[in-house]
Amino acid sequence: MSQVKYVEDGTILTPKGFQADGLHSGVKRKRKDLGVIFSEKPASAAAVYTLNKIQAAPIAVTKESIKEEGKIQAVIVNSGNANACTGKQGMIDAYSMRKTTAEKFSIAENYVAVASTGIIGLELEMDKITPNIDKLTVGTTKEHADNFGEAILTTDTFPKSACYEAEIDGKLVTMGGAAKGSGMIEPNMATMLGFLTTDVAIDSESLQMALKEVVDDTFNCITVDGDTSTNDMVIVLANGLAGNEPLTPEHPDWPVFIVLLKKTCEDLAKQIARDGEGATKLIEVEVTGAKTNEDAKKAAKAVVASSLLKAAVFGTDANWGRIIAAVGYSGADIDPDKIDISLGDIQLLDKSETTGYSEEEATEYLQNDTVNIFVDLNIGDGQGKAWGCDLTYDYVRINASYRS
Numbered sequence: 001m002s003q004v005k006y007v008e009d010g011t012i013l014t015p016k017g018f019q020a021d022g023l024h025s026g027v028k029r030k031r032k033d034l035g036v037i038f039s040e041k042p043a044s045a046a047a048v049y050t051l052n053k054i055q056a057a058p059i060a061v062t063k064e065s066i067k068e069e070g071k072i073q074a075v076i077v078n079s080g081n082a083n084a085c086t087g088k089q090g091m092i093d094a095y096s097m098r099k100t101t102a103e104k105f106s107i108a109e110n111y112v113a114v115a116s117t118g119i120i121g122l123e124l125e126m127d128k129i130t131p132n133i134d135k136l137t138v139g140t141t142k143e144h145a146d147n148f149g150e151a152i153l154t155t156d157t158f159p160k161s162a163c164y165e166a167e168i169d170g171k172l173v174t175m176g177g178a179a180k181g182s183g184m185i186e187p188n189m190a191t192m193l194g195f196l197t198t199d200v201a202i203d204s205e206s207l208q209m210a211l212k213e214v215v216d217d218t219f220n221c222i223t224v225d226g227d228t229s230t231n232d233m234v235i236v237l238a239n240g241l242a243g244n245e246p247l248t249p250e251h252p253d254w255p256v257f258i259v260l261l262k263k264t265c266e267d268l269a270k271q272i273a274r275d276g277e278g279a280t281k282l283i284e285v286e287v288t289g290a291k292t293n294e295d296a297k298k299a300a301k302a303v304v305a306s307s308l309l310k311a312a313v314f315g316t317d318a319n320w321g322r323i324i325a326a327v328g329y330s331g332a333d334i335d336p337d338k339i340d341i342s343l344g345d346i347q348l349l350d351k352s353e354t355t356g357y358s359e360e361e362a363t364e365y366l367q368n369d370t371v372n373i374f375v376d377l378n379i380g381d382g383q384g385k386a387w388g389c390d391l392t393y394d395y396v397r398i399n400a401s402y403r404s
Helices: 057-069 087-105 126-133 142-151 205-218 254-274 293-303 307-314 320-329 359-363 395-401
Strands: 020-021 034-050 071-081 114-119 160-167 169-179 193-198 233-238 282-291 340-343 348-349 369-377 380-388
Touching: 020 142, 034 057, 034 126, 034 142, 034 193, 034 205, 057 071, 057 087, 057 233, 071 087, 071 142, 071 193, 071 233, 087 114, 087 126, 114 205, 114 233, 142 160, 160 254, 169 254, 193 254, 205 233, 205 254, 233 359, 254 282, 254 380, 282 293, 282 307, 293 307, 293 320, 293 369, 293 380, 307 320, 320 348, 320 369, 348 359, 359 395
Parallel strands: 071 114, 193 233, 282 369
Antiparallel strands: 020 034, 034 071, 034 233, 160 169, 169 193, 282 380, 340 348, 340 369
């Protein structure tokens, strides 16, 4: 299988044929809040959306656009206002963003996807958004990519970006990604806004199949606070400019593409988990020895989502009781007498009994900015991972004044 390589300093604009920009429209007080991605040609599109039953207007508009032909050429995004729970006016405004963007690039309206993120329940200030869509000046430089990356942020402390490449069908294929997410993060697809660009040739149906498979093992395996947003979406655009024979699951290089997509998504997912509101540490939980992979993911998600465990990690308290308790209520099949738990290289439990480990060593390990927790259920071959962050005083401070 061809090796998938990380592209240093790569962006969403590293794949051939993509341009972007971002600017400050005035919806937010200071930071950029309006961004766009544009493909030279209509791209095969696939997307996954929040499972929250309250879904924002942009989600409905984007679903409608993709359903038309399975193609998208531009994605328009605003931050600072979610355009959620805004009734008929919200739909009118989302359609207006789509129409204005289509006119700017002289493309069909159904070739435009719309995304919004920010405060729920406020109508969009279209007097700020509409004129500024036309002021977006797309280009291919790193500055253009950075402008877009900043424009999609809310409480994030840093932009999230990733880029990987691989040889597929004898052609160099590149995939770039940008994402936002810091709070209201719970693994119920999509958990955030994510934008992926690639120059691979693939039909939208096959792309949707690949995205669904990969999302279940990446974005659906992160949690910050257990809240699922109304606006979450991950969208992939594939414009085919790499020149490979169109990919399908039957293509011999299909597994390479899956790895390429998974590495890009996992990279972004871990960045989101690390940037949880107020977070100081990334927590990665790996469960092995489960009856099934699904059981392993259940257990891993339960551990990383435990507020008690997250608080213990923040306080550098190696309280393994909180780990095994979360495994017990996760819904995964277990044998209560066979569980091994380790913190990094320090084994805390052996067959569900304490090992007499050094509390000092464990406390010292928990001072790292990345904490790895390993759980072996010892009843099968299933394995899975999940990512999250510690729970700090700052999480409460940030969310106590989110609208101010």
